[in-house]
Every structure is written in structure tokens, then in C-alpha cells.
Amino acid sequence: MAGIYIHIPFCKQACHYCDFHFSTNLKNKQLMIEAIKQELVLQKNYLNEPIHTIYFGGGTPSMLEASELNDILDTLSANYNVTARPEITLEANPDDLSERQLEALKSIGINRLSIGIQSFDDEVLKFLNRAHNRVQALDCMEHARNAGFENISIDLIYGIPNRDHKKWLEDLDKVIAMNPEHISAYCLTIEPQTAFGKWAKKGQLKPVEDDYSAAQFDTMISMLNQHGFEQYEVSNFCRDGFYSNHNTSYWQQKAYLGIGPGAHSYNLESRQYNIRNNQKYINSLAEGTIPYDIEYLSKNDIINDYILTAIRTKWGINLKKLEGFGYRNDTDYINSLLTNELAYTEKNNLILTTAGKLLADKISSDMFLID
Ligand code: SF4
Incomplete structure (x- = not known):
């Protein structure tokens, strides 16, 4: 069993902490979709196993129309041996999840949402430069349930500078009340190439002390455990066995194929790293070549x-x-x-x-x- 990750490299705006690969320029969106489909065809022999998980990550895959995602899924199904009921996850931001979009996503076979809420506090969302607000964060779950989604993960961030510990407790209360099947919670890391990294270098932002984030980590574990969430990975919790099958495969050293600019692939012998540049990726695929570096793994x-x-x-x-x-x-x-x-x-x-x-x-x- 293997998984395919598809990187959709577009976002509305740059979150201040993010060092993933994305562009806020959507001019070449259709060319990117064609390039991704072309890479799927070229890589069809990379995995010699049935595909049991498909994961749209980013970037912000929920910025694509359901019809565009379906176009990619059609190419994938035509070229890969996909199991009867694959887990198909879409990373989504609350501001993209209108009722219409959610129904359309459900109709094309997306059966798991990973929603990047990060916080329910407007001040924090602004500080992080997220594109959504508290109301959208609170509403998206109900809309997703109404559309029939029964496997939903919520992302949160802790260890945020200049933030009262009480606010973290409020975020945990809110997420518990939403009753998702899965929660991923990451401690904020300040990466040098991000806005936060630049502010920290100039002394304009002070990262939190380790003890502060450790206290938030401890609180999170005990509150989520009390409410029936099992911590099955340091940053991941779920109820009733709703593990992320896709991510669990990574942690179990299963082979996976990464499609799209900045995506990685792994086949137990080597890792491939696609170029992190949208235009170069599109140009190269238009000529029938996948632009990647390869690293052969030692024992x-x-x-x-x-x-x-x-x-x-x-x-x-x-x-x-x-x-x-x-x-x-x-x-x-x-x-x-x-x-x-x-x-x-x-x-x-x-x-x-x-x-x-x-x-x-x-x-x-x-x-x-x-x-
Ligand atoms: S939406 Fe996600 S990928 Fe895009 S900038 Fe924000 S954190 Fe990064």
C-alpha cells in the first residue's frame, strides 16, 4: 500500500511563520494543473503498489475549484492502481469552505478534510497573517458536517509569542467543542526565511521560552486525553481510531510519491525533491521532464x-x-x-x-x- 501527495502551490497571502513552497500569484493556475497531471503520468511506474491514500497539501489546495481537483483525480485514477476506498484528504482553509464548495468537494470523492484553523482568536490570526477570522473558523465545521464530511482534522498552533496562556486554553476548549475526529497541533517554529524569522533577527520578535511551550504541550495532552483523543504521534491526536492513514504511512517508512513543485518522493532507496519554483516546474514539465534532485539513501x-x-x-x-x-x-x-x-x-x-x-x-x- 502506498500514498500519493499532491502539492498545490498557491496561497491567498503569506502567513508570517510559513516556509512551505507557495505563490500568491495565481496567473498560471491552469498551467500548473496541466503540469501536475503531466507529472502524474510520467511517474506512473514510481510506485509498484496499490494506492490507498491521496493527499492534497500545500499551499492551499482548497483554493482550487472542485472541478480542477477532480481533473487531477481523474488523471491519477487513469494511471494508478487505486484501492476501492482510498483515503482522500484535502488541506483547506476556513475562508474557502463555503457550503457550495464543501458539497462540491464531497461530490468528487474527497472524504477527509484537514482544516487549517490554527487559532480561534482574531488577534492571533491577524498576528500570524492568516486569511480567515474567528467566525469563519467556528462556522466551517458545521458547514463541513452539513455537507456530509465524517472525517475532519483541525490544525492548531501553540507556543505563539506575546500570547496569554489563557488564550491557548480557550482554543483547546473550542476545538474540543467542535468534536473533530482528528487534531494536529504544532509548536510555532521560527524559520529564518519567514517574516517572523526576519523580525526575530532584528530583535522585533522574541520567541517563547521552551518552558512556556512545554507547559502548553502538557496542558494540551491532558485536556485532549480527558476528552477521548488519543495522542498517536507527538503532534497528532484522534478519536476512535481516526488516524491519518496517509501520514501514518510516512511514519512507517512506506513508499510515497510526491507530485508538484516542492514535493518529495520516497521509495525506500532514495528521496527525490522537486524544484521549489512554480515557473521552472511548469516549463520543465511542458518539455516532458520532471525537475528534481535525488539523494540515494545510505544504510x-x-x-x-x-x-x-x-x-x-x-x-x-x-x-x-x-x-x-x-x-x-x-x-x-x-x-x-x-x-x-x-x-x-x-x-x-x-x-x-x-x-x-x-x-x-x-x-x-x-x-x-x-x-
Ligand atoms: S496558508 Fe498554509 S501554506 Fe499558505 S502561507 Fe499560510 S501556512 Fe503557508
Whole structure:
């Protein structure tokens, strides 16, 4: 089973924290759709497995009309062996989710929405430079339910500078009241190329202290757990087994194909990185060539990828599987994690505790193999 990710590289405006690849110029939207379809055809032999998940990410895929998304899906179905009921996710922003658009999305087979709400607070939304407001954030869920969506994920951001902790509690209360099947919540990171990164460099924005975001992380886990959400990955929670099948495949080292500018592909031997430039991507595909760089993975890369992703999940790292890769477990280090209650073991799996999840990146880098 494998997944296909399709990157739609357009946004209404640049959020101040975002370093994904996108353009606010939609002039070449139709040419981009043609290029994406062309890449789908050219890559049809990249995955030799049935496709069980399709994920429209971005950028802002909800800026496309349902008919445009359907055009892409038709090309995909004509060229790939898609399973009978694939998970088809669309990342969407609340300001795009009119009742008409939601009904149209449902009618073309989108069966999972990942809605980028980020916050329900107008001041915060403005600070982040999001295109939507609190009312749109609150209304989109009801509209989506009315259109028949039964698998909805909400994105939130915590660790935002200059923000009272009470506001984070209010966001958590609101999201719980909305009763989505899935929640993804990420700590704000300040990337150098973004507006926030530039302000931070000039001293105009002070990132929050680690303790502050750690407290918000802890509060989030206990509130979401109390309301029946299972933390199945450091930043991802769901009810009743509504895991993101697409993202879970990434964390389980399954092959995937990434289509569109800036998208990545992985086939267990190499990673391909498509060019992050809309015009060059369109021009190259018009000539029948996919513009990408390729990195062949060493044995250490494969082991490190497994450690990095598996450690963040509720299933943890399978120590036997690691040994099967030729990795020699450092029992002293693993014992120190157990003694300090940062991890526990269950059926040969090393699983992080809540305290360990806060240190997931540090623990995985401690375990990495260095070439
Ligand atoms: S809408 Fe999403 S992809 Fe677009 S700028 Fe904002 S965070 Fe980035």
C-alpha cells in the first residue's frame, strides 16, 4: 500500500511563520494543473503498489475549484492502481469552505478534510497573517458536517509569542467543542526565511521560552486525553481510531510519491525533491521532464529515518526491527531513558512517555548513526 501527495502551490497571502513552497500569484493556475497531471503520468511506474491514500497539501489546495481537483483525480485514477476506498484528504482553509464548495468537494470523492484553523482568536490570526477570522473558523465545521464530511482534522498552533496562556486554553476548549475526529497541533517554529524569522533577527520578535511551550504541550495532552483523543504521534491526536492513514504511512517508512513543485518522493532507496519554483516546474514539465534532485539513501540514512519518525509515534521504535537493520542498540542509553522515565518498553518497542515526547527530537538525534 502506498500514498500519493499532491502539492498545490498557491496561497491567498503569506502567513508570517510559513516556509512551505507557495505563490500568491495565481496567473498560471491552469498551467500548473496541466503540469501536475503531466507529472502524474510520467511517474506512473514510481510506485509498484496499490494506492490507498491521496493527499492534497500545500499551499492551499482548497483554493482550487472542485472541478480542477477532480481533473487531477481523474488523471491519477487513469494511471494508478487505486484501492476501492482510498483515503482522500484535502488541506483547506476556513475562508474557502463555503457550503457550495464543501458539497462540491464531497461530490468528487474527497472524504477527509484537514482544516487549517490554527487559532480561534482574531488577534492571533491577524498576528500570524492568516486569511480567515474567528467566525469563519467556528462556522466551517458545521458547514463541513452539513455537507456530509465524517472525517475532519483541525490544525492548531501553540507556543505563539506575546500570547496569554489563557488564550491557548480557550482554543483547546473550542476545538474540543467542535468534536473533530482528528487534531494536529504544532509548536510555532521560527524559520529564518519567514517574516517572523526576519523580525526575530532584528530583535522585533522574541520567541517563547521552551518552558512556556512545554507547559502548553502538557496542558494540551491532558485536556485532549480527558476528552477521548488519543495522542498517536507527538503532534497528532484522534478519536476512535481516526488516524491519518496517509501520514501514518510516512511514519512507517512506506513508499510515497510526491507530485508538484516542492514535493518529495520516497521509495525506500532514495528521496527525490522537486524544484521549489512554480515557473521552472511548469516549463520543465511542458518539455516532458520532471525537475528534481535525488539523494540515494545510505544504510545509516534509512536507520536514522526510522528512528526519527517511529520514536514520535505511540507504537515507538521496534528494537528488534532496528537490529534487523544492522543497528546495535546502545543498552546504556536505552536504560537511561527508562530510568529517567522518558520511555518504557512494551513487546520490544521503545515508546516515549509524555516527558520523553517533549524531548523526541533530542532523543532521536542521540540515537542516530553518524556516517
Ligand atoms: S496558508 Fe498554509 S501554506 Fe499558505 S502561507 Fe499560510 S501556512 Fe503557508
